[in-house]
Amino acid sequence: MRVVVGALIALVAAVGIIIIAAATRPDTFDIKRSIVINAKPGKIESEIVDFHKWAYWSPYEKKDPAMKRIFSGSDAGIGAVYEWYGDSKVGSGRMEITDITPSKVTIKLDFFKPFEGHDTAEYLFEPEGEATKVTWDMHGRARFIGKVMGLFMSMDKMVGKDFDEGLENLKRVSEG
Numbered sequence: 001m002r003v004v005v006g007a008l009i010a011l012v013a014a015v016g017i018i019i020i021a022a023a024t025r026p027d028t029f030d031i032k033r034s035i036v037i038n039a040k041p042g043k044i045e046s047e048i049v050d051f052h053k054w055a056y057w058s059p060y061e062k063k064d065p066a067m068k069r070i071f072s073g074s075d076a077g078i079g080a081v082y083e084w085y086g087d088s089k090v091g092s093g094r095m096e097i098t099d100i101t102p103s104k105v106t107i108k109l110d111f112f113k114p115f116e117g118h119d120t121a122e123y124l125f126e127p128e129g130e131a132t133k134v135t136w137d138m139h140g141r142a143r144f145i146g147k148v149m150g151l152f153m154s155m156d157k158m159v160g161k162d163f164d165e166g167l168e169n170l171k172r173v174s175e176g
Contacts, residue, residue: 029146030139031156033163039174041102041125041132047173048105048123049097050076057169059162063089088114095121109138115145134170136163 037044047053051071055061067086073079078097085092091113099106104124111117119140126133138159146155 025142027142028139029142029155030137031159031163032135032137033160033167034133034135035164035167035171036128036131036133037171037174038131040130041127044125044132044134044170044174045100045105045123047170049080049100051080051082051095052076053173054082057166057173059165059169060084060090091115109140115143117143117146134167136167138163 047057052075061067064086067084067090070083070085071081072083073081073096078100080097081094082096083092083094084090091111093109093111093113095110096108097105098108103126104122107121107123109117109119109121111119117140119138122135122137122139124135124137126135149155
């Protein structure tokens with residue numbers, strides 16, 4: 001009986017420590033990656049504001065070839081909507097382009113599965129001579145489950161790896 005009580009106390013203490021540690025983590029997150037592409041901002045922007053073109057560069061398009069895609073709203077640009085329903089690698093969600101300026105494309109990003117989240121993705125363009133520095137930035141409110149997961153794995157490294165791959169693909173498509 002003592003062993004059971006001791007194990008139960010240890011388990012409660014461990015859970016308490018995890019809850020306290022997660023509660024001290026930041027309330028927001030921001031994941032960014034950048035690349036220099038030998039193309040003008042307008043060329044690169046045209047690959048981003050048309051969700052139909054994401055099949056050529058987005059790393060998430062290849063994770064689940066059977067993923068169901070629904071396009072609605074505008075064909076491209078502000079008001080264009082892309083919904084996806086996939087396996088556990090990609091989950092399900094919705095994106096909508098909400099703003100376009102010469103230096104930025106803003107996308108409202110809603111995840112439904114495997115975890116609900118409501119974030120913002122931005123693609124920032126900074127001219128560098130004949131080239132353009134492109135930054136893929138996703139930021140939002142850090143939910144408690146994300147804070148707990150962040151104690152055991154780096155979301156920045158996990159998602160950042162996909163951003164790096166996507167930017168390399170975007171570079172290839174934009175320069176080709």
